[in-house]
Amino acid sequence: MLVAELEPVLADVPDDLDWFDFALSNGEKPRFWIDAVAHVSLGRDKRTLRFLKDTRAGRIVLAESADISAIAKVVTRYIADRMVERQRLIHGEPVGVKQGSLKKDSAQVSSTEFRRSRMSVTAAFGLVLCGLIIGLLMATGLFWDRVEPVLRYYLG
Incomplete structure (x- = not known):
C-alpha cells in the first residue's frame, strides 16, 4: 500500500x-x-x-x-x-552545511565568533594542562616511596 x-x-x-x-x-x-x-x-x-x-x-x-x-x-x-x-x-x-552559514563570507567573520573560537582553544589548552597536573600529582602519590629519597637528596 x-x-x-x-x-x-x-x-x-x-x-x-x-x-x-x-x-x-x-x-x-x-x-x-x-x-x-x-x-x-x-x-x-x-x-x-x-x-x-x-x-x-x-x-x-x-x-x-x-x-x-x-x-x-x-x-x-x-x-x-x-x-x-x-x-x-x-x-x-x-x-x-546549515543554510545560514552559506551566506557568510569567510572574510566577514564577526569578532564575537573569533573570540568564541579563541576561547574554545584556550579552554581546551586549560583542560589539557589540568589533566597534566592531576596526572603528575597522582603519579607522585603512587610512587611516593621512590620520589621521597630523590627529593631529600636534592633538597638537602
Whole structure:
C-alpha cells in the first residue's frame, strides 16, 4: 500500500539517477528500499511502518507511524532532499552545511565568533594542562616511596 501511495513520487524520479534503489524485498520482514541506506519496514506489531536509515553510528528511525500517508510524506521529503543534495554536488555547492552559514563570507567573520573560537582553544589548552597536573600529582602519590629519597637528596 505504501508503494501505491508513493507511485507518483517514484515516477517523477529521473531514470538516469542511480542514487535510488526502489525495491521491495520479501521475507520474514518485508522492506521497501529507498536507497542503499534507507528503507521502510514493518514494526513488531505488523501494523506500524518504520522508516529507517543506516548510518555510521548505527540505525536511526526517521519516522514511525501506523498512517501510511504520514510515512509517504516523510519518504517523499527524503527523496527530495537527496535530489537537492545531488544537484548541489553537481553545481559544486557545499553539502551538509546549515543554510545560514552559506551566506557568510569567510572574510566577514564577526569578532564575537573569533573570540568564541579563541576561547574554545584556550579552554581546551586549560583542560589539557589540568589533566597534566592531576596526572603528575597522582603519579607522585603512587610512587611516593621512590620520589621521597630523590627529593631529600636534592633538597638537602
